[in-house]
Amino acid sequence: MKIVVLVKHVPDAAGDRGFAADRTTDRAAVDGRLSELDEYAVEQSLQVIEKAGDGEIVYLTMGPEAAGEALRKALSMGGDAAYHVVDDALHGSDALATSLVLAKALDKIAADGAYDLVVTGMASTDGTMSVVPAMLSERLGLPGLTFAAQLSVEGGAVTIRRDGDDASTTVTAPLPALVSVTDQTGEARYPSFKGIMAAKKKPVTTWTLADLGIDPASVGLSAAWSVVEDASKRPPRQAGTVVTDEGDGGVKLAEFLAAGKFI
């Protein structure tokens, strides 16, 4: 069993995130980290391999130099090796370009030994688009089992539970397949000290666009198929009235709601 886990390096949501002058995500102003939602993808992949008894996990990211930190973090949780697509021409790539590059990288990884499963997070915590997994499934012709709240691999097939608004559905597909996992799958483990030390020795291969045979003109900000014309910071919400309950908090609240014609 070979699993490729896609991980993204994102600005920490706890920081004051914003846009750079070229209206791309400002990756300098706020410390980066492994997207929390990708930690669930790492965890589920480790569990699949642990259950299977043997197998291999490799990580893949596309992003600037600093994105290597996300790979180290993932490797410290477990797994064997990582691949990092890094190239100045990638700056400002949209989801379509990102999925194109990741698809090519997955093909190159497969050339070294076919994978059974590609596992991703449900969304990146910066873009929160939830589109890259679907685009990859489309590009690679892989069955796409998205938003898994639970996942199991057995007998050459993967089965997930997906919790929708109207129903909870069970979905199954033959391997190889792509699965995106939600934060309902269960807490991700913390890296152990041993894991952190071991991660330093695990191989990380970097690839440029040339290594993947991608024309730099087809990616990056200038090749994006949508443009951000304007980005402005919303004025923060002003704190309003705060009262302390002295036995009449509910009544005071009712007065506020009545003044707003809510009751």
Add this chain to the structure above:
Amino acid sequence: MAEVLVLVDHAEGAVKKPTTELLTIARRLGEPSAVFLGKGIDNAVATLGRFGAAKVYVVDAPEVDEFLVAAKAEALAAVVAQASPSAVLVTSSAEGKEIAARLAVKTGSGIITDAVDVAADGTATQSVFAGSWSVQAKVTTGTPIITVKPNAAAPEPAEATPAVENVAVGFSDAAKAARITEVAPRAKSGRPELTEAAIVVSGGRGVGGPEGFATVEALADALGAAVGASRAATDAGWYPHAFQVGQTGKTVSPQLYIANGISGAIQHRAGMQTSKTIVAVNKDSEAPIFELADFGVVGDLFKVVPQLTDEIARRKG
């Protein structure tokens, strides 16, 4: 006039409210045509006409219900190929975004997700970084594909008598790979849909347990509101995940949001920050939720909320 496709979100033909909002928005951009996938068109056609659909394309194929998402994307792509629309609008749900993403790859088109407004020239407004920034974006290549959040527009009727056209689709093997083997429908609460409700009453860890949600529900019912929950409450199993508000749950933007026993973590704020009016009840005066509340009560929710519920009943007489 240019044709604008709206993908219909429905359950067995019962058209969901966000679709009527999309039809309203589509009329700014051109002439709306609805795309209806699956069973139940007879139940849907009147509603689609009432909101201005001049045409309805129907793909009534079992594949769209038997397989996950990819088949729906393929069906929509077939309609796009036939109609050559000037834009495609899809509801910004998990499924809607995935259909849009696949369609973007299939048609070589740019995509914008989670629009909270769309102007006549196709410029979309998005709310990003947990609602702290507002962005204007536009698709520059291919057929603009835009997913639009619920409540982006007030649905406005514009009576039309749609021509119904069946479209036959030959599904590829790739679209038939992820098979749905079981469907367990969720019990209906009888309350308004969380993402559509004008008022949302939410409970968090401070509610203390599943029983505590009865207090939250009682207030919600007094106000005709939907019930929401923080992830702390859904993770603990106190309330179903479908009602979670926040980054990995639903985004709501109601007229009134009442947070009870919720601290106001950034991931929760991401899902409710754009509510018109925010009210918080929390026993900790330092809770970050008070930074965004228009009205806050520092106190025990089990005292404040029942008193409020009673007071609403008293005022209603």
